[in-house]
Amino acid sequence: NAGVTQTPKFQVLKTGQSMTLQCAQDMNHEYMSWYRQDPGMGLRLIHYSVGAGITDQGEVPNGYNVSRSTTEDFPLRLLSAAPSQTSVYFCASHSTYEQYFGPGTRLTVT
Amino acid sequence: EDKVVQSPLSLVVHEGDTVTLNCSYEVTNFRSLLWYKQEKKAPTFLFMLTSSGIEKKSGRLSSILDKKELFSILNITATQTGDSAIYLCAVEPTNRDDKIIFGKGTRLHILP
Numbered sequence: 001n002a003g004v005t006q007t008p009k010f011q012v013l014k015t016g017q018s019m020t021l022q023c024a025q026d027m028n029h030e031y032m033s034w035y036r037q038d039p040g041m042g043l044r045l046i047h048y049s050v051g052a053g054i055t056d057q058g059e060v061p062n063g064y065n066v067s068r069s070t071t072e073d074f075p076l077r078l079l080s081a082a083p084s085q086t087s088v089y090f091c092a093s094h095s096t097y098e099q100y101f102g103p104g105t106r107l108t109v110t
Numbered sequence: 111e112d113k114v115v116q117s118p119l120s121l122v123v124h125e126g127d128t129v130t131l132n133c134s135y136e137v138t139n140f141r142s143l144l145w146y147k148q149e150k151k152a153p154t155f156l157f158m159l160t161s162s163g164i165e166k167k168s169g170r171l172s173s174i175l176d177k178k179e180l181f182s183i184l185n186i187t188a189t190q191t192g193d194s195a196i197y198l199c200a201v202e203p204t205n206r207d208d209k210i211i212f213g214k215g216t217r218l219h220i221l222p
Contacts, residue, residue, distance in 0.1 A: 033210070042214035043153075043198065058209055090152055099144065099200075099210070101152035 002026055006091050006102035013081040013109045021076040021105050023091030031094035032074040033058070034066065036087040037104075043090065049074055081109045112137045116199050116213035124221045127189050131216045133199030134181040143182050145173055146198040148215070153198055156184070186218075194220045 007022045025032065033048040035058075045058030049068040063085060065077040074093075078085060086109045091102040117132045133143065142160045146153035157166045159175035159182055166173050170189075175182045186193055196215040203210075 035212075043200075043212040045209050045212075048209055056209075094210075099146075099155065101154075104152050 004091055004093050004100050004102040006089075006105055008105060009103065011105060011107050013078070013107065015081060015083060015109060017081050019078055019081070021078075021089055021091070021107075023074045023076065023102055024072050025074075025093040025100070026072065027093060027095065027100070028071060029093035029095055029100075030071065032068070033092045033094065034064070034074070034076045035090045035092065036060065036085075037090060038087050046076065046089075078107075081107075083109045085109050112201075112203075112211050114199055114201050114211050114213040116197075116216050118216060119214065120217040120219070122219045122221060123189060125189060125191060127220075128185065128187045129189060129218060131184040131186075131197050131199075131218070132181060133184070133213055135199075135201045135211075136180065137201045137203060137211060139204035140177065140201060141204040142202045143175055144200045144202060144210075145182070145184050146200065148196045148198055149194075156197075189220045191220045191222050194218060 004025045030051045034046040035043045037043050044060050046064050047066040049055045052068050052071050055066050055068050068074050089105045092099050114135045142158050144158050145156040157173045162177040170187045173184045196217050198215045199213040201211050
């Protein structure tokens with residue numbers, strides 16, 4: 001049982017490039033989320049999903065896309081990276097009793 | 111608007127002191143309140159609180175919820191340098207289609 005895994009751990013992009021952050025969980029959780037964490041801002045929800053085929057926007061969805069074709073995977077796509085997207089990104093999956101976070105991806109956009 | 115407010119934003123104490131971290135919330139359809147500890151990596155789960163007045167305890171950490179006054183506290187007794195971290199509070203709504211709301215965290219630094 002690996003919990004929540006995220007790849008890559010670090011990434012540097014140039015403005016305008018696109019990429020996908022991968023997230024997977026092996027706990028059969030229906031609920032998964034993507035957050036970004038910035039100094040002084042706490043954790044902010046980007047997108048979330050309550051089950052396969054269902055996604056919804058969080059607090060800061062602009063510039064990001066998600067899909068949930070399976071229960072296990074919840075990738076986050078940056079369509080055209082901008083310096084404002086420099087952040088640490090956490091994926092999480094959620095059961096009835098607690099929320100599990102992935103190890104995070106530190107993204108720098110130059 | 112739903113919100114979670116933590117205080118203080120930062121706190122510096124000496125090893126051995128006791129600290130109390132506060133979390134107040136305004137959320138429609140409250141389901142549970144969650145506390146996390148975040149060091150350099152991802153947040154790790156501490157407590158989930160759903161009922162008022164029932165203290166949850168784990169070692170030197172304890173937490174309690176007041177659903178009437180809409181707040182929770184996290185106590186850490188006999189603090190150690192390893193307690194230095196950001197402590198996050200989050201509130202989960204009843205409707206699972208609604209998002210979990212996080213506070214901005216309290217940055218705790220323990221001096222040796």
